[in-house]
Amino acid sequence: MDDPRIDDFEDMFENAPCAYITLLPNGRIERVNKTLLGWIGHTAEHMAGKRFSDFLNMAGRIYFETHIAPLLRMQGFFNEFAIDMVTTAGEPLQMIANALEGRDAAGRALFTRLALIKATDRRRYEHELLQARDVAKINLQSERETSELREQFIAVLGHDLRNPLASISAGARILGREAKSDREHQVIAMLETTVLRMAGLIDNVLDFARGRLGGGITLDRNTRRPLEPVLHQVIDELRLASPGRRIEAEYAIDVPVDCDRSRIGQLVSNLVGNALSHGASNEPVRVRAVTEDGLFRLSVANGGEPIPEAAMAKLFEPFFRGEVRASRQGLGLGLHIAAQIAKAHEGTLTVSSTREETCFTFLMPLR
Amino acid sequence: MRVIERNNVHVRGSGGRSMIFAHGFGCDQNMWRLVEPAFAGEFKTVLFDHVGAGGSDLKAYDKEKYSSLAGYADDVVEIGRELGLADAVFVGHSVSSMIGALAAQKAPGMFGKLVMVGPSPRYIDEGDYFGGFTERQIDELLQFLDSNHMGWSVQMAPAIMGNPDRPELGQELTNSFCRTDPDIAKAFARVTFKSDNRADLGKVDVPTLILQCSDDIIASKPVGEFVNRAIPNSEIVFLEATGHCPNLSAPDEVVAAMRTFV
Structure with missing residues (x-):
């Protein structure tokens, strides 16, 4: 046998690294190359004159008739389609093909040429990608459903926890009006303190659960209504609930603050609560809220032992609890949530702690 | 949602009578580009895309509604009402032949004549009935459709959906005809190839022309003859054209047969 020649076009057609098929306008095979014959196992004589679709699997036949044939007539070509032929052994011959229609001057079809390459691995890869996508879709759907259930559960839980607390609070207030002895007053004050602390804990737990599971803390910003009365109220409540402790407050809010007022109230409540505990x-707890240099600055300072170096780094992480007496022990969510509220306002919450004082500072831009 | 935008309806031509063309599975109203012009002189011609195909509004695709051919027939009736069609000629290719049969029953008087190009009331063999396919082969087709996305990608969808009037946006892409969302194409294939409308044929009470191709593996000769026997007032014309889309491969033959009938 002679060596193949570089300029032998007959050889280039017959033994090309892809299969060639020429079809007549009626869909019947005019010619195929040796490469295809090698892949499919038929002889040239067997294939000539038969319909191209006779050598496709049923899915391929339907696809060819409903998609490829009409598109070839309309645009004259059709590139990159998947098509499965069937070998003499009955095995699928998975291929990717391009097709081109030859036309006369009047636009009538003269023939169709197909170039096909084997694509077994590629098709397996595509199939696996599709499967992975389907699995991901199903998982995402189930995650969404679970998450919705959790949200509902949190909402119901919050409601159910707050209701009995409101009853206790109302009862304590009624008793407070009729209380006579110092001891009675003391017990009722203690009740009110506990109710306030409990309410704060519930808020924090619910926020934490939502913040982690949903889209973080959402804000209801309002510049028209003043912030100062909200801060007053929060601090007054804390004063009432902490007899014997001094909370000094200083306000200089000269411009409207574009914030969620109840969230800022919660932030202050968490910071002051933390200062009272630790x-x-x-020594007094000193609260200062000012607007200056395009910033809203709110600081809460207290005296006492500085925060240990080791604790500083973990201060704003959830469930971090400093060393305090058991009766004041919280969940360790107060500072974490305060930091989240700061973040939601595009602000920062930082801490400095020395022998003189420990001071938490919230800074947010005024817009 | 207005019907005209939803189904990408185009009205052309002039004349007292109307002719509405419905495409089948695998393409869109482009399917009629070589046939419709022949009738635009004497008929008001109406072209449209089924929801999910071509330039239709994909947002209008409702899985539930389009899980049976009746949903597609409802759309045809809505288009007919919107355009005030009466005694019109309905020309359906492939699966749209059955959609036309259903629409004619839903809205008596709207269609005076039906033309069915390559119709099949049931593709899957059952007992003595020969449809040409087995249930398993149809399931294989549905799987195989995943391998061919017809130049569609998810990234492209917004451009096509948002700019039906600006086809130039899609011009660089190959296969600019008959593009369709793969998921919808698969659902349409399922409803097309798994439907059974044999019982509806007897209820067709308008003159019907069946155009039967030679060598059509989708709707073969025995199937066309079954449709002819089942529809009381029908006639069948055997075309020399081969394959399943004579409206593209042999438009002259299709136009001639239709002209004699209408």
Whole structure:
């Protein structure tokens, strides 16, 4: 046998690294190359004159008739389609093909040429990608459903926890009006303190659960209504609930603050609550809220032992609890949530702690 | 949602009578580009895309509604009402032949004549009935459709959906005809190839022309003859054209047969 020649076009057609098929306008095979014969196992004589679709699997036949044939007539070509032929052994011959229609001057079809390459691996890869996508879709759907259930559960839980607390609070207020002895007053004050602390804990737990599961903390910003009365109210409540402790407050809010007022109230409540728990009981907690240099600055400071170096890094992480007496022990969510509220306002919450004082500072841009 | 935009309806031609063309599975109203012009002189011609195909509004695709051919027939009736069609000629290719039969029953008087190009009331063999396919072969087709996305990608969808009036946006892409969302194409294939409308044929009470191709593996000769026997007032014309789309491969033959009939 002679060596193949570089300029032998007959050889280039017959033994090309792809299969060639020429079809007549009626869909019957005019010619195929040796490459295809090698892949499919038929002889040239067997294939000539038969319909191209006779050598396709049924899915391929339907696809060819409903998609490829009409598109070839309309645009004259059709590229990159998947098509499965069937070998003499009955095995699928998975291929990717391009087709081109030859036309006369009047636009009538003269023939169709197909170039096909084997694509077994590629098709397996595509199939696996599709499967992975389907699995991901199903998982995502189930995750969404679970997450919705959790949200509902949190909402119901919050409602159910707050209701009995409201009853206790109302009862304590009624008793408070009729209380006579110092002891009675003391017990009722203690009840009110506990109710306030409990309400704060519920808020924090619900926020934490939502913040983690949903889209973080959402804000209801309002510049028209003043912030100061909200801060007053929060601090007054904390004063009432902490007899014997001093909370000094100083306000200089000269411009409207574009914030969620109840969230800022929650932030202050968490910071002051933290200062009361950890600060020296014989020193005041100092709250300062000012607008200056395009910023809203709110600081809460207390005296007492500084925060240990090791604790500083973990201060704003959830469930971090400093060393305090058991009765003041919280869930360790207060500072975490305060930091989240700061973040939601595009602000920052930082801390400095020295022998003189420990000070938390919330800064947010005024817009 | 207005019907005209939803189904990408185009009205052309002039004349007292109307002729509405419905495409089958695998393409869109482009399917009629070589046939419709022949009738635009004497008929008001109406072209449209089924929801999910061509330039239709994909947002209008409702899985539930389009899980049976009746949903597609409802759309045809809505288009007919919108355009005030009466005694019109309905020309359906492939699966749209059955959609036309259903629409004619839903809205008596709207269609005076039906033309069915390559009709099949049931593709799957059953007992003595020969449809040409087995249930398993149709399931294989549905799987195989995943391998061919017809130049469609998810990234492209917004451009096509948002700019039906600006086809130039899609011009660089190959296969600019007959593009369709793969998921919808698969659902349409399922409803097309798994439907059974044999019982509806007897209820067709308008003159019907069946155009039967030679060598059509989708709707073969025995199937066309079954349709002819089942529809009381029908006639069948055997075309020399081969394959399943004579409206593209042999438009002259299709136009001639239709002209004699209408």
